[in-house]
Amino acid sequence: MAADIIKSDRRIVRSKAALKQALLTLMSQKPFASISITEIVELANYNRGTFYSHYENKEGLLDDILNELISELVKSFRAPYEASELFRIDELPANAVMIFDHIFQNASIYTVLMNSEVLSDIREKMFLALKQILIEDLDDSASANGLNREFHVIYSIHAVLGLVFHWIEGGFNYSPAYMQEQLVRIINWHPSTIMINKKERK
Template sequence: MSEQEKKKDRRIARSTQALKKALLDLMAKKSFKTISITEIVELADYNRGTFYTHYESKEALLDDIISELIQDLLRSFRAPYEKIDVFRVHELPANSVMIFDHVYQHALVYKIILKSDVLSNVREKMFIALKDISMHDLEYPDHDINQELLATYSIHALLGLVFYWIESDFHHSPLYMQEQLMKIVKWRPTTATTVKK
């Protein structure tokens, strides 16, 4: 790559990052549907021409933000098993679970999304992406549980835990959440005591 191409790439990266930051800053203050492209470019200190060079709409800009977030989420989900052939869930050390580290590193973005009018859309995209790689990457031999139902149950449970943690304003540390998740995964109750009122 020539020096001129490198400079162009850096310019593109700078402008797209500025536009993403501007959109997120605006979403922290108002609903996505009320945000205009003019507001985004003014806050980013660029013009509409620059915006339309990279994106056809504010929805495309948001999709770019969410796609980056989900790609990093998927990397963190795969981290415990990507370099091994047999993934022994019950032998997994808590600190190998990277999903809570990912969420904590992107805490500001997740908190903005949680309070926004695009939450249901983002959560659905996260669910579909995680379910797809879960079904594609992992096989559970020798049992008669429907694989799609298992993936659906597991990913909804995981996302429920993640979003509860975000809603609590990260009341617990990522390590605590990792440890609790592994305890939950390994816990197999056979009885429960009913609480008398």
């Protein structure tokens, strides 16, 4: 009985993985709106019955892809402080920043999504997920310095995601290690003065 359940679970995992890959392949070739369920199942080498046993429609399949990505994104974001009670940003080692590793490991998926009409959906899901965990996981120490906590959280997330999206759109032209190092440098850079380059003005 247990063996049958395991085999059934494995079949479900395989079929869902094949359907996800088929949808992503099709999205790399044409707009999501023009993709049919028939195309998805034919490419995945399954039938429509298998599809509808897992999803109500292609939007549900896409949501499954996005939710899985977001879950992994959240884990990678939490990695630097997951096992700590006190998170010292000024002592954060670059190799503890895992978000760029996650993005790079799923580069093909993120590239397809970023070049599709569902870009706004993935941006919003990523933003809302990170906003929620920042508010839930970290205490309100910013308010002690007169900062509006919501503003600080929104600013921080947009800064990180802006860097991530720029990296993806640039075709991953820098290594994850370089991006980790640069993010840590940016976080810890607090200049008191900045020189104005007037020679470049016109």
